Amino acid sequence: MGKLRRGAALAVLAAGSLALAGCGSAHKSTTSGMSMGSGAKKSGMTGGSMAGMNMGSSPTVAGIKPIPTQNLGTGNWQGMKITAQAMTPIPFIVSDGTSEHEVKPTKKTSFHLMVRLADAQTNEPLPYATVWTTISKNGKVVYDERQWPMLSRYIGPHYGNDVTLPGAGHYTLSLLVSPPVSARHVEYQHVWLKPHRVNMSFTWRPPS
Numbered sequence: 322m323g324k325l326r327r328g329a330a331l332a333v334l335a336a337g338s339l340a341l342a343g344c345g346s347a348h349k350s351t352t353s354g355m356s357m358g359s360g361a362k363k364s365g366m367t368g369g370s371m372a373g374m375n376m377g378s379s380p381t382v383a384g385i386k387p388i389p390t391q392n393l394g395t396g397n398w399q400g401m402k403i404t405a406q407a408m409t410p411i412p413f414i415v416s417d418g419t420s421e422h423e424v425k426p427t428k429k430t431s432f433h434l435m436v437r438l439a440d441a442q443t444n445e446p447l448p449y450a451t452v453w454t455t456i457s458k459n460g461k462v463v464y465d466e467r468q469w470p471m472l473s474r475y476i477g478p479h480y481g482n483d484v485t486l487p488g489a490g491h492y493t494l495s496l497l498v499s500p501p502v503s504a505r506h507v508e509y510q511h512v513w514l515k516p517h518r519v520n521m522s523f524t525w526r527p528p529s
């Protein structure tokens with residue numbers, strides 16, 4: 322219950338600041354190739370679920386190895402497609418409208434987590450929501466943070482953050498998605514009114 326309340330409260334805060342990132346060049350069209358089915362499928366780094374990223378244009382940070390983009394899982398909430406992906410750690414800018422500061426990955430950062438919320442029919446991204454991510458290993462929480470509402474030229478509005486994991490292994494990923502706080506056209510009446518949790522699991526192998 323605490324989590325739900327926190328998620329709802331964060332939805333209100335979410336409008337306050339926004340992160341800007343050059344999240345590679347995962348073009349919108351790559352989402353059509355992601356059909357992970359249930360949100361609980363495992364996908365290893367070597368799995369065949371690359372999203373067609375052009376790593377060449379990703380901003381890189383010295384000492385950080387590029388990794389292939391890995392699909393962590395998907396979910397569907399009342400016609401909202403929820404997709405989680407891991408990509409190479411990137412720097413991003415957090416702006417509150419008047420000032421900006423850069424968040425830089427370190428050599429310990431495992432990946433840049435990107436959560437996309439989109440209309441399952443039209444694939445149009447859905448902003449103004451809040452996403453809170455909890456990652457656990459063997460039942461122990463190893464990461465518990467909000468995803469920044471984030472803009473990217475190539476991906477459009479998404480929710481992201483850099484994530485550091487304690488090494489290789491099997492992890493569970495829980496996304497708490499809070500309702501978009503915004504006016505809506507009538508086709509979105511009566512949906513996404515309460516926070517919704519999606520659970521996924523994935524295997525992480527750091528680049529060698």
Ligand SMILES: [Cu+2]
Pocket residue numbers: 342344433434435471473479480481482
């Ligand atoms: Cu991002």
